[in-house]
Amino acid sequence: AQSVTQLDSQVPVFEEAPVELRCNYSSSVSVYLFWYVQYPNQGLQLLLKYLSGSTLVKGINGFEAEFNKSQTSFHLRKPSVHISDTAEYFCAVSLRYAGGTSYGKLTFGQGTILTVHP
Amino acid sequence: KAGVTQTPRYLIKTRGQQVTLSCSPISGHRSVSWYQQTPGQGLQFLFEYFSETQRNKGNFPGRFSGRQFSNSRSEMNVSTLELGDSALYLCASSPGITGGPGTGELFFGEGSRLTVL
Numbered sequence: 001a002q003s004v005t006q007l008d009s010q011v012p013v014f015e016e017a018p019v020e021l022r023c024n025y026s027s028s029v030s031v032y033l034f035w036y037v038q039y040p041n042q043g044l045q046l047l048l049k050y051l052s053g054s055t056l057v058k059g060i061n062g063f064e065a066e067f068n069k070s071q072t073s074f075h076l077r078k079p080s081v082h083i084s085d086t087a088e089y090f091c092a093v094s095l096r097y098a099g100g101t102s103y104g105k106l107t108f109g110q111g112t113i114l115t116v117h118p
Numbered sequence: 119k120a121g122v123t124q125t126p127r128y129l130i131k132t133r134g135q136q137v138t139l140s141c142s143p144i145s146g147h148r149s150v151s152w153y154q155q156t157p158g159q160g161l162q163f164l165f166e167y168f169s170e171t172q173r174n175k176g177n178f179p180g181r182f183s184g185r186q187f188s189n190s191r192s193e194m195n196v197s198t199l200e201l202g203d204s205a206l207y208l209c210a211s212s213p214g215i216t217g218g219p220g221t222g223e224l225f226f227g228e229g230s231r232l233t234v235l
Contacts, residue, residue, distance in 0.1 A: 032222040043122070043208055043226035051222065090161065094222045104151040104166035104212055105174045106224060111160060 002027035004091050006109035014117050015083055021076040021112045023091030030096040033074045034106065035065055038088045047089070050074065061085070086116045120145065122227035124209050130233045136197040139230045141209030143190050149173075149214025150192040151224060152184060155206040164207075167192055168214045196232075204234045 007022040025031065032051050036044040048059025055067040065076045074091060092106040123142040131137050143150050151174075152164040163176040167186035184194040190211075196203055210224035 034222070036226075041228075043228045044210075044224075045226070046223055049223060092161075096222075104149045104168070104210070104214065104224065105163045105176070106151075106153075106161075107163070108161040 002029075002031060002093055002095065002107050004093055004107055004109035006089075006091055006112050008112050009110065010113045010115070012115045012117060013081055016080045018079050019077065019081050019085075019114065021089050021091075021114065023074045023076065023109060025072050025074065025091070025093050027072075027093060027095070031093040032096055033065075033067060034092045034094070035059065035063070035074070035076050036090045036092060036108075038090065038111075040087075044090065047076070081114070081116045083116050083118060085114060088113050122209055122211050122225055124207075124227035124230050126230060127228065128231045128233075130235060131199050132235050133199055133201060135199050136195060137199060137232060138193055138195045139207055139209075139232075141192045141194075141211075141227060143192070143209075143211030144225055147211035147213055147225070148190055149212045150186055150190065151210045151212075152192070152194050153208040153210065154178075155208060155229070156204070161208070164194065199234045201234050204232060206231050 003026045005024045013019045034049045035047040038044050047063050048057050050057050050067045058064045063078050088111045090111050091109040094106050125140045149168045151166040155161050166174040170186045181197045186192045206229040208229045210226045
């Protein structure tokens with residue numbers, strides 16, 4: 001079985017400051033890794049994903065994440081946050097079956113609420 | 119391209135009743151997954167359908183069921199509602215096939231918020 005731990009439930013930060021949201025995962029097989037964002041009363045929107053290749057992945061809205069296989073981590077970073085980044089962020093994994101198949105099942109972390117203060 | 123559409127957006131039911139939620143995936147997507155989101159348990163996988171077949175299932179009781187139609191639209195049903203079923207139910211669609219840049223990526227709807235009184 002796989003699991004995802006988001007190390008911070010809430011992260012307050014001032015506008016234009018850098019931010020890092022931490023995510024560790026556990027799995028006995030290869031996984032794909034994702035970060036999603038959820039704004040109030042909305043569904044989830046994909047920020048970025050790691051499938052293979054370069055361990056540094058860039059996403060939308062200036063976010064990036066680095067896959068660290070030895071530490072089983074996939075931390076999300078942004079060098080300068082904006083008020084509009086205030087939202088809940090979810091790290092997720094899906095199993096990578098033989099042949100690269102992933103059957104629509106994501107295991108999510110508990111979420112990190114990012115609050116950007118002016 | 120239209121996104122994932124879920125109906126209804128909000129609904130209120132009483133204990134013991136049943137409810138049916140609907141999801142229309144992105145055009146061309148053949149896989150539909152359902153998730154339950156609650157403050158206590160977070161986001162939990164319910165089940166996934168691909169070409170009208172349930173391909174994956176989470177750890178929920180049999181009161182939770184779903185189906186997918188030939189046009190890929192999906193419904194989920196919860197029977198004998200309990201207070202703990204109050205949640206945001208999210209539907210997500212994907213191409214559902216291996217390989218390519220879209221592998222593993224899910225596109226979520228805005229959800230159906232169910233309140234059980």
